[in-house]
Amino acid sequence: MTASLDLVEGLLRRRLDEAARRPFILGICGAQGSGKSTLADGLAERLAASNLRVAVLSLDDLYLTKGERQHLARDVHPLLATRGVPGTHDVGLGLAVLDGLGTPGRTLLPRFDKAVDSRAVEGAWVEGPVDVVLFEGWCVGAVPQDAADLDPPVNELERDRDAGGEWRRHVNAALAGDYQRLFGRLDALVLLAAPDFAVVRGWRIQQEEGLRAKLRAAGKPTDGTMTDDQVSRFIQFYERLTRHILVEMPGRADLTLRLDAARQVV
Known part of the structure; x- marks a missing residue:
């Protein structure tokens, strides 16, 4: 991760020196388990050490609540009950948070609790205006x-539960709509490129193991975490767009870090 940190920090500081506006918004895109959060947190620590005001925003924290997704499942397509794809985020909330971080005063960063599959009651307050926003997510910057x-x-999943293509067309239309307004706020885009989609299952299983360990340490139940078989089904929701990103995004990202299966930059 040190190599990734060094490369991304170098890009950010160069672009930050040239930028005319604040906050500078850096998008960090990568498949599930690729190390986006670790990279963002490490980068935030380095920037804060040089007296820059930094906020980290995760696309995951913008998920619609479980109840809101259940309405989508009933009214649009049953697969929209599952969080993840475009159309299952509160894009308006994301835009409002970015606006708030650019103005004086406190802005609440939302938090999503994956263990209960809904938005957490408490978030994190950030004093603005900030210098840098690190906006990370599995499809940040996607087209x-x-x-x-x-x-x-x-x-x-698509063959058996979306035979007519209604779900994937809805997802694609959502991505083409307000998500482009949100991603249009990026000043630079970094892609953590997995070697292929096949590694994502193992990476995602490692995430679930980490979540279970964290919950146990806090004395909380682990019922909401996924088994390996559930992970295998879950990542199918992300597969189409992840594959598309790996093909399309390297040609326009400001920096593409190609990773091996151990998440090392190659």
């Missing part, structure tokens, strides 16, 4: 696919 690319299913 929609061409309509024709949506037709063939990419996995069992």
Whole structure:
């Protein structure tokens, strides 16, 4: 992770010196388990040490509540009950948070509790205006696919539970809509590029193991965490867009860090 930190910090400081506005918003994109949060936290620590005011915002913390997604599942498509894809985030909240971080006063950074699959009651207050926002997420900066690319299913989930393509068309339309307003706020984009989608399952399982350990240490139940088989099904929701990002984004990201299966920069 030190190599990634050094490379991203170098890009950020160069671009920050040239930037005319604050806050400077750096997008960090990468597949599940690729190390986005670790990179953002390490970068925030380094920047704060040089007296820069930094806020870290995760796309995951913008998920719609469980109740809101259940409404989408009923009214649009059952697969929208599961968090993750475009269309399951509160984009307006994300824009409001970015606006708030650029003005004097306190802004509440939302937090999503994955253990209960809904937004946490408490967030984190940040005093603005900040100098840098590190905005990380698995599809931060993504662009929609061409309509024709949506037709063939990419996995069992799409074949069996979205045979007509309504879910993936809805996701693609959401990404083409307000998400582009949100991602349009980025001043620079970094991609942590997995070697392929096949490694994501192992990375995501490691995340669940870490979450269980954290919950046990806090004396909390681990019922809300996923088994390995559940992870295998869950990542299928992310597969289409992750594959698209790995093909499309390197050509336009400000910095692409190609990782091996151990998350080392190669």
